[in-house]
Amino acid sequence: MTRRITVLCGGVGAARFLRALLAVVDAGDICAVVNTGDDTVLHGLHIAPDLDTVTYTVGGAIDPERGWGLSNETWNAMDALGRYGSVRPSGSTAGGTWFGLGDRDLATHLYRTARLAEGATLTEVSGEIARAWGLGITLLPMSDDPAPTRVGVDPSIDPGPDGDGMIGFQEYFVRHRHGIETRSLDLGARRAQPTDAVITAITEAEVVLIAPSNPLVSIAPIRALPGVDAALAARRDTVAAISPLIGGAALKGPADRMMAEAGLRPDAIGVAEAYTSIARALVIDRVDAAAVDSIAAAGMEAVVTDTIMSTPEIAANLAAVTLRAARAAVG
Numbered sequence: 001m002t003r004r005i006t007v008l009c010g011g012v013g014a015a016r017f018l019r020a021l022l023a024v025v026d027a028g029d030i031c032a033v034v035n036t037g038d039d040t041v042l043h044g045l046h047i048a049p050d051l052d053t054v055t056y057t058v059g060g061a062i063d064p065e066r067g068w069g070l071s072n073e074t075w076n077a078m079d080a081l082g083r084y085g086s087v088r089p090s091g092s093t094a095g096g097t098w099f100g101l102g103d104r105d106l107a108t109h110l111y112r113t114a115r116l117a118e119g120a121t122l123t124e125v126s127g128e129i130a131r132a133w134g135l136g137i138t139l140l141p142m143s144d145d146p147a148p149t150r151v152g153v154d155p156s157i158d159p160g161p162d163g164d165g166m167i168g169f170q171e172y173f174v175r176h177r178h179g180i181e182t183r184s185l186d187l188g189a190r191r192a193q194p195t196d197a198v199i200t201a202i203t204e205a206e207v208v209l210i211a212p213s214n215p216l217v218s219i220a221p222i223r224a225l226p227g228v229d230a231a232l233a234a235r236r237d238t239v240a241a242i243s244p245l246i247g248g249a250a251l252k253g254p255a256d257r258m259m260a261e262a263g264l265r266p267d268a269i270g271v272a273e274a275y276t277s278i279a280r281a282l283v284i285d286r287v288d289a290a291a292v293d294s295i296a297a298a299g300m301e302a303v304v305t306d307t308i309m310s311t312p313e314i315a316a317n318l319a320a321v322t323l324r325a326a327r328a329a330v331g
């Protein structure tokens with residue numbers, strides 16, 4: 001059964017938007033299509049940060065300061081791993097503690113990894129995890145295939161496993177604290193397939209919303225899956241996006257710098273240029289009201305409102321405004 005509203009999601013901003021959307025529509029009407037380009041294997045465990053950030057946020061268990069991981073978390077396993085760091089041979093990644101995995105968060109990765117090892121698909125496991133957390137929404141990974149995003153950096157800073165400066169997304173985002181220049185992006189999604197459920201969620205929903213996520217590393221991987229961009233373009237009139245850039249900056253994360261490094265305008269107009277082929281409306285913050293004409297010139301209709309979800313009321317209004325913008329063409 002197709003949900004009425006499909007939301008293309010990345011990490012923190014998307015998760016917060018989904019929570020806002022739940023204030024104005026039933027969970028049962030929402031299908032979240034989530035980026036898995038950030039997924040990585042550490043300690044032999046399949047880590048799916050964007051799926052987990054959506055799960056924990058919608059499930060009301062997210063750590064509010066970090067925006068990822070669980071609240072009231074303990075770190076005993078990480079602390080205990082530290083002992084082995086001193087004996088680890090060079091070249092080994094075992095026992096690394098640079099990526100913080102809390103004790104309760106580990107349960108999710110243990111469950112997911114064991115189920116995948118039994119032959120379950122990531123879609124099946126994500127459905128089980130969503131049910132275990134009582135989310136109500138449909139939680140779909142963008143693909144059941146590995147689709148890792150890799151970031152090209154200066155090899156003299158980090159040569160990466162192949163010596164060419166191509167490193168994993170979490171190595172860029174966490175280990176290097178996204179503080180080094182990105183020279184290129186390799187979207188593993190280009191070599192993966194969207195699940196049938198994702199294509200159905202995009203083609204049969206009443207509206208598709210693009211959450212306020214990083215256009216390049218959260219939304220672009222979903223678009224890069226064969227057939228997805230065309231499916232979105234085919235229904236462009238009922239697709240609305242929210243700009244994750246406000247006043248030329250991202251609220252959290254490196255979206256603005258990565259856009260500039262990719263030669264795109266690091267502002268709402270740059271977001272419009274990135275999305276105009278697949279979405280009709282772009283919801284922007286009041287501070288960007290002067291960009292309305294430029295966004296129109298890029299082919300999108302700008303809708304101005306408060307987009308910083310600092311209170312539940314502002315968040316609910318953003319969700320309602322975005323829904324209205326997506327439905328506007330439906331009449």
Ligand code: FO1
Nearest residue numbers: 011012038048049052068098099100173174
């Ligand atoms: N982000 C960090 O900045 N430091 C971490 O140690 C870290 C651990 C982590 C563990 C599980 C998880 O689901 C997310 C985690 N994140 C961490 C956030 C993650 O890197 C980002 O949420 C996404 O990959 C980008 O949206």
